[in-house]
Amino acid sequence: MDEYKLPDLPYAYNALEPYIDEATMKLHHQKHHAGYVKGLNSALAKLKEAREKGDYGAIRALSLALAFHGSGHYFHSLFWKSMCPKEQSEEPTSGKLHEQMKKDFGSVENFKNQFAAASKAVEGSGWGVLAWEPLGKRLIVLQAENHQKQTLQGSVPILVLDVWEHAYYLKYQNRRAEFVDQFWNIVNWKEVEKRLEQASALNL
Numbered sequence: 001m002d003e004y005k006l007p008d009l010p011y012a013y014n015a016l017e018p019y020i021d022e023a024t025m026k027l028h029h030q031k032h033h034a035g036y037v038k039g040l041n042s043a044l045a046k047l048k049e050a051r052e053k054g055d056y057g058a059i060r061a062l063s064l065a066l067a068f069h070g071s072g073h074y075f076h077s078l079f080w081k082s083m084c085p086k087e088q089s090e091e092p093t094s095g096k097l098h099e100q101m102k103k104d105f106g107s108v109e110n111f112k113n114q115f116a117a118a119s120k121a122v123e124g125s126g127w128g129v130l131a132w133e134p135l136g137k138r139l140i141v142l143q144a145e146n147h148q149k150q151t152l153q154g155s156v157p158i159l160v161l162d163v164w165e166h167a168y169y170l171k172y173q174n175r176r177a178e179f180v181d182q183f184w185n186i187v188n189w190k191e192v193e194k195r196l197e198q199a200s201a202l203n204l
């Protein structure tokens with residue numbers, strides 16, 4: 001079975017300073033994200049073993065582990081790509097992403113306000129999520145609790161913000177709202193637009 005691997009960051013650990021500090025990025029990538037990759041591989045190995053033995057006594061725990069660690073790996077991989085150094089972060093004023101946001105939220109500013117409010121208000125550990133919803137062909141904002149809860153099935157995340165404490169506590173302590181507000185300095189809008197192009201080509 002092919003194992004999942006921890007992807008490299010697309011920039012240096014200090015590239016998002018001062019908004020996200022180097023120590024947080026290192027721990028987050030090398031310890032937390034790596035842990036989800038390990039947990040995902042482990043869940044798949046245990047499921048394989050269960051099939052081979054015909055023993056599904058642990059199927060509930062294994063199914064949860066698969067969803068939790070798998071979603072954790074996916075979200076972190078997307079999170080790193082959702083950001084870039086401030087000099088490269090350019091909020092769209094025209095183009096496909098800009099037009100779609102105007103259509104679905106009224107404006108880019110409205111989107112940012114909803115996304116920030118959703119991210120700040122996640123109960124416990126979780127994520128703010130911008131996703132493409134392929135049935136209605138629209139952008140939506142979701143909150144994900146842990147990594148896998150409150151999903152709108154079929155939707156494709158294209159921009160995510162980690163609001164687990166491990167994402168900000170070293171620098172921002174309990175000030176999650178401040179961390180969320182600073183996130184806008186380092187959003188990789190080009191990547192979001194690219195993902196919108198890819199996701200909106202889906203015909204589900």
Ligand SMILES: [Fe+2]
Binds near residue numbers: 032167
């Ligand atoms: Fe995280």
